[in-house]
Amino acid sequence: MNFKNKNVLITGASRGIGKATAIAFAEKGASVGINYRSNTEEAEKTLVELTGEEHRLFQYDVSKKEDTKALVEDFVAHYGQLDVLVNNAGISIFHKIDEVDFDHWTNAWEDTFKTNLFAVSNMCYWGAKAMMKTGGGNIVNISSRGAFRGEPTKPAYGASKAALNAMSQSLAKALAPHKIYIGVVAPGFTETEMAAVTLTPAERENLLRESPFKRMAQPKEVAHAVLFLASEGAAYSSGTIIDVNGASYLRS
Template sequence: MMLNFKNKNILITGASRGIGKATALAFAEKGAKVGLNFRSNAKEAQKTLNQLSGEGHRLFQKDIAQNENCQTLIEEFIKTFGQLDVLVNNAGIFVPHKIDEIEFEEWRTVWQDTFQANLFAAADLCYWAARAMMKTGGGSIVNVSSRGAFRGEPNAPAYGASKAALNAMSQSLAKKLAPHRIAVGVVAPGFTDTDMGTHALGPEERDRLMAESPFKRMAKPEEVAHAILFLASEGAEYSSGTIIDVNGASYLRS
């Protein structure tokens, strides 16, 4: 089946760079109108907007980790586009916090910040998006999780825990929202070539991480976008509740 998003309005959080950017480009390529949310990097966001095919795309600068911004983001999107068909909860943070090195105060702060950005914001956005989609006959939500939810994140346990919770939330919502014709899916990438994936990595660390996959490379953001588009497509409604791994067979779960 060809993926076609003509006349569909898509909101992607964290769309200025990395996986969110690749996803925005891919949706626009398939005919969608895209709302690109980002936090602070306006220059990069504008650059991404300029690269999208088609017309009518918009930027929405909002820090979704600030509670009140999630509701207003959905409201402003609907005011601009008329309807929300697909929400992609992609924005996330990864902050290392090694239990044997970090002071307790900082440990707590990282746990709170990580859960706020990676889980609570996604939950709030799901709430407002689902309420809007219920009124318009349905839609799709795709949440971007991580391989770390399954195999563990020894140096960033809050990150792994937040993504595991995101998976559980998504699967609960998949059941609850199906009667409203809202599909909820998850994409769980492994090591991906973005600022988050490669920032501050030396060549040795990079080689070690790439060697985790038998393909001996990291994922391209476009490969993660591909899975997101599949889950957001109309033909994928019955795949609701699924978690698609995009980790180059580096971690196989049963």
């Protein structure tokens, strides 16, 4: 896969899967725009790790609809055009129905959908509008195995990712005539910096038992699937959802 002379925008790219994806695109020759919300220190560290020099930070909060437009406009103003958009930014809030009060419950749903679905739909809108002007492009949305297996302790997360899948497949049909191709990557639990800090030893052991590989996904493995869906040879795979979960959840 060669992304030389391609301009790639990745949301939530300061760490984790977004960071690994930025590194992978840069290694393949792309110019990468790293979007982040607030952690400038981590974003700058990621920027330094990218191969090449044509990379830039873009600080915008994509949960704010006005920021989605501003982000795409800023990116296009700097690079000239948008070739690949990766919607990676997302949140996960615990809100187990038998433990939380109603305010916590409703706030979790509203905040989760605001970032995990509405922000992605807005980024797809402005990204597609930019791509229509230059002959097409690729959009890859990051989902989760939780969209299929259910998330009992954070149902809004699972529901938001299921909705993201449905939206992505609808857009694959709608945007194909414009030569804009949509892909989805659905990771299982991934070995990120956040996981290392937040997981207890017991939680980690339970996660490791879920996969016959006896480990979690590495961020670069998720990035590999993203790059495939963004590549020129993957156009006829538009609408595809790729599972990267180590056979921890198999769907028919």
